[in-house]
Amino acid sequence: MGIRDFFKKRPKEKARPIADASENANDGVGRILFQTRWRSSALFTDNSLIQKVAQYIILEDPFCKPFGGLEDEAIARTNRRIYEYEQVTTLNVAIKDGNLMIEGLSLGKLPAEQWNEISPYYGKKDFTAFVYVTGGRYKIYSDDSKTVETAYTPYDLDIFVQFE
Template structure:
């Protein structure tokens, strides 16, 4: 009988911990911002190396968002090869000068601009950070009305970075 009584009496801290977890999920976004890799660095080789690592690490590799040449028509928009490549392996690190450095896939991209960095100081210690990056640019396909064929092109690689605190 004592064995079953052990299961009947639950300790209070477990329910408190569950309540805290539920409260965290329902909290509002306190601050969010978007910027690009070119806001941090002009080094195109560095940006390309990050995009290459993102592609390598992506388990799905859904290039051109799954479209094939037959899917393009005169009404189609340009579709980039790495349109669907994204990562949440984005970190903020405070350096000795109290600036925020961004790393993506473990590669340091650069320091956050001072105007955005000022906002981060209000939220960094208190709120939960969520950050992610999307690959932009690169090889693309689009329908050409002139040749009535799908053409391929290239734009420089880039990254769109999103940071929010909840």
């Protein structure tokens, strides 16, 4: 018996799909039922608390590289604002009875409009959320002075919420 005969005698398996794409096959698991994005400054009036939460997220992120690790020469070529902490994010987000918690710090109760958006899914469906820090110190190339200048805008938080 040769090697060719060995492979010929094996029954061939039919290719099976990894997962059936129909809704009934996975009972809707992994299917996004609702998603939204909020800006913390649009939801909450306490700007000092938003600044505190943003700074806490920055301190807790072990991978943050100020200005994306770019030197001024590279920033000059980008022709856009490069924020000091524009890639800093957290998954430590919870909503407990309408109260938004980020990194264990409460930003307060969600406004009625946002709470009404998510309340049909809250506690009944899988919840996923993450937050990006926006704003803060940034560098940008100035055509007038022909240098990279540093400026500042207050921190804000982009909050992404999803239910599956």
